[in-house]
Amino acid sequence: MSAEATQTKENSSKSIWGGGRSPYNVSWGKMYMWFFLVSDAFTFSSLLTAYGFMRHRFTEVWPKAQEVFTHFPFVEGHLPLAYVGLMTFILIMSSVTMVLAVDAGHRRNNKAVAVWMFFTIIGGFTFVGSQAWEWYHFIEGTEKGALIMPNGDHYRFSEGVHGAPKDALIAPNHTFVTDAVQIAKIEKEARPVHGANLTENEYGHPLFGDFFFFITGFHGFHVFSGVVINIIIYLNILGGVYTRRGHYEQVEKVGLYWHFVDLVWVFVFTFFYLI
Numbered sequence: 487m488s489a490e491a492t493q494t495k496e497n498s499s500k501s502i503w504g505g506g507r508s509p510y511n512v513s514w515g516k517m518y519m520w521f522f523l524v525s526d527a528f529t530f531s532s533l534l535t536a537y538g539f540m541r542h543r544f545t546e547v548w549p550k551a552q553e554v555f556t557h558f559p560f561v562e563g564h565l566p567l568a569y570v571g572l573m574t575f576i577l578i579m580s581s582v583t584m585v586l587a588v589d590a591g592h593r594r595n596n597k598a599v600a601v602w603m604f605f606t607i608i609g610g611f612t613f614v615g616s617q618a619w620e621w622y623h624f625i626e627g628t629e630k631g632a633l634i635m636p637n638g639d640h641y642r643f644s645e646g647v648h649g650a651p652k653d654a655l656i657a658p659n660h661t662f663v664t665d666a667v668q669i670a671k672i673e674k675e676a677r678p679v680h681g682a683n684l685t686e687n688e689y690g691h692p693l694f695g696d697f698f699f700f701i702t703g704f705h706g707f708h709v710f711s712g713v714v715i716n717i718i719i720y721l722n723i724l725g726g727v728y729t730r731r732g733h734y735e736q737v738e739k740v741g742l743y744w745h746f747v748d749l750v751w752v753f754v755f756t757f758f759y760l761i
Contacts, residue, residue, distance in 0.1 A: 610712060
């Protein structure tokens, strides 16, 4: 290679990597946000992988989501997974409003950014409140609860379970105990348990409750943190901060975080409720 060609290559390299601008036209703020999101993705992946291993190990006694999450506000009876489906829809729609806020920022429409950010905040608050309501019912449990034998075998009452015989017990392997004598013997020897916590679980294996509280709680903390950040951004929008700066990059950065939170919930929803 000639000296002239070498010099040209060096100058080109310096113009890209020599400082002053990103080689990928990404600001340092966006780049570090991506670093954070990738590292956070590893954390959630580890948690969901651990959940998958334990679920596979205890497949026969693992609770079925459609038998656990059956409540719906102001509705008598049981609607399996209906409320968590509504929660998912609300969070996804909040991601749509965030996209519209970012788009309005590109158009320098401060009023539109404020409107769509407001709806994003409402969606986030609604999701967090819904998750708190779901936790309450999961912790409180059903009216009859469940029975745990001295050897650890777990029996649930069939009331409210779709397709289950009336006045029966659901054995650990999800079969039904209908014999009255056997049911009376189990009720005599077993101790009752209501709801779920970190040591006991009315619905089945205690590890289900442990993973549920930790993973959904960890995700809920992310959503709540995102709502707080969104409120700060929203107040800056109302104060005209980004209008004076001439760009809405801060809205884009918080948008990346919000989309990540939504995407993680899709995986949590799939692992806990659908599979």
